[in-house]
Amino acid sequence: MCRKWGGGPLLAVDCKGDVSFSGEENIGLYQSSQWAERGFCKQCGSHLFYKLKQNNQYFIPVGLFEKCEDIVFDHQVFIDEKPKYYCFANETKNLTGAEVFAQFAPPE
Template identity: 30%
Template sequence: MLHASCNCGGVSFRILEPLTEPSVCHCTQCRKQSGHVFASANVPKTAIRFLNAETLRWFQASDKVRRGFCQRCGCWLFWEPLQKDWTSVALGAIDGDTGLKLDRHIFVAEKGDYYDITDSLPQNAH
């Protein structure tokens, strides 16, 4: 079980099942919201138990996905497809070690021009 939280503690939660598919997203929305790229891993929605969700808010990013963040400190915590039974959890929100290794880069077709991807992980255009 992993514990995770935002900077101010307004959102804290436990992850009750193993996270899967850790990736780095280079899409325009992730870069704008995070300031660079977004590292996350997937888990079934039912495997997240909130200890505190007082300041959790959701932004409807498109007709297919929403993004969860803390309205007090601004930490971005989740990316969630509306029609699926899983959510992506920000790896940076996890308190302590994750035990994960990144699996791939996604949406590299939208990557910023100010950096290069220099590791040997697979790169998906979308």
């Protein structure tokens, strides 16, 4: 889903719930699942965030940050669904889709 949303892997910063926005009238929301929503700019269509509803945890695309020299690429999710046409050189913690859902999706 993230590759379709952004045309490639989503490189995002886990901002927990420590997020505030100005210009909220310009933010559109898409309910992408029972447990998450995606925010986008109503003016230009830029991706703004992926948010877990249960704990208001925001994942914000790294490209939106002007200063990102201290960001560390330390894990990948849905590694079992990664296409073969790219591979990152970093050593990371890798989670399968099932592991991600077990960690973030609320119990049914």
